[in-house]
């Protein structure tokens with residue numbers, strides 16, 4: 251029978267039991283609280299029956315850490331905590347310094363894990379925004395933590411929540427008191443498919459974030475499939491936090507912090523992040539931020555960066571590590587020459603055109619730029635007379651002017667710049683949208699499309715939730731635009747698109763475009779606000795997956811000069827989407 255620790259109010263979660271016994275474990279009395287995460291609560295458990303002397307360790311220890319997770323809490327949806335499954339998967343001899351899990355089971359409303367009792371976390375060393383660890387000790391932590399991640403990653407897992415609170419020292423008074431342990435596998439996921447051994451597939455679901463905002467990698471915050479680089483990026487933030495006592499983005503207060511924090515991370519160059527830190531930190535940061543989604547991290551090389559600092563201080567309190575992490579092979583040696591020459595995060599903003607070209611059988615395509623409102627209308631009418639219809643419109647906020655792309659092979663039979671609701675009734679559907687800086691959206695309505703129904707939606711933030719709901723009902727994004735920081739999205743049914751995906755980023759998502767192309771997607775819409783760029787990728791009926799390679803993207807400060815466009819047209823590449831926006835370089 252459970253005995254409650256204290257009286258509880260109605261509606262509160264059930265109290266933690268006063269005693270715990272799982273299977274044939276000793277009976278543990280629940281004593282002081284060690285910590286509380288977003289989901290679990292961890293207490294010291296003292297073996298009272300049988301009573302055990304204090305000098306015992308491991309499963310025989312007199313004191314253990316007991317973690318309670320309420321059965322209805324996040325991560326327990328599958329019937330048991332996700333963390334149990336990860337421990338089961340890793341097995342007994344995983345060789346990773348994790349607290350050993352001695353017993354696990356259910357008691358009352360709680361899932362209970364009985365584990366090794368460890369010592370203080372690295373968070374405890376930096377409370378009150380005051381760094382308390384010497385730089386040499388932090389270099390030791392860097393070496394130790396990289397080596398721990400290498401071991402975890404080699405078992406096919408990534409941790410998913412690397413932060414100072416999840417690195418604990420061994421229990422004081424034991425031989426492990428200067429060893430670093432990694433705890434909390436609640437967000438661990440596989441980067442490697444367990445059966446095939448291959449890297450899991452790339453994806454981005456921009457509204458899917460789990461982790462701790464200040465330490466999460468930018469990729470995690472943007473909802474990209476986790477891979478090994480995410481843990482390493484979080485480790486970079488952890489090390490800078492230990493050096494400085496805070497991270498540059500920790501001043502954001504209240505409200506939804508995720509967006510401004512992610513934006514600031516993206517705008518912070520390795521130089522700015524590691525300002526006044528010893529050189530190895532900047533080098534490590536630069537290497538990590540350049541890692542590709544499925545790239546094998548060079549753990550031994552990263553460790554070698556810190557060798558200089560660590561070797562000069564072979565015994566540093568509180569972390570005593572094995573300084574013999576030798577450089578096993580040539581690739582492990584990283585030096586100034588091997589540092590990536592181009593930073594992916596420069597922190598600089600650029601105003602640029604993003605122009606997507608796609609192969610198409612020969613056709614006539616015209617482009618007009620620097621058009622004011624009156625010119626726009628007259629070009630539109632002139633094109634109409636010649637059987638050319640508008641396929642794309644864009645607004646350039648540098649010149650406050652419109653750009654129009656017209657094709658002679660759209661299949662449209664009529665087109666208007668008209669009021670939206672009236673034209674819908676007459677089978678005119680929106681086929682192109684652009685937003686002006688002065689506010690409002692220009693809609694191009696066409697007749698003769700395959701569209702059977704359409705939604706036009708304007709939102710202050712990228713409406714991914716809404717798009718997902720419409721995707722589930724068979725609608726597909728057919729046009730995308732921005733007006734200052736607002737988004738306009740057109741979703742249509744009856745299109746030829748069989749599947750779609752989104753990339754949302756603070757800079758042109760080069761890697762995402764590459765990964766999507768490998769999966770057979772091609773770009774069908776692109777738009778950018780002063781902060782973000784969104785790209786819609788599609789797969790189409792009858793278009794082979796390899797067709798995605800028949801696409802080229804051009805990033806350019808000014809609209810491309812005539813001969814560049816003609817050069818592309820000579821190779822049958824025509825403009826298929828374009829936008830002008832302010833993104834990070």
Ligand SMILES: Nc1ncnc2c1ncn2[C@@H]1O[C@H](COP(=O)(O)OP(=O)(O)OP(=O)(O)O)[C@@H](O)[C@H]1O
Nearest residue numbers: 284285286287288289290292315349366367368434
């Ligand atoms: N084995 C242990 N020994 C000593 N203290 C521990 C142990 N495990 C956890 N703790 C303490 O309890 C805190 C919360 O533990 P943990 O992070 O595992 O819980 P969680 O609810 O899964 O957390 P989160 O919300 O961060 O995912 C830790 O920060 C640490 O201070």
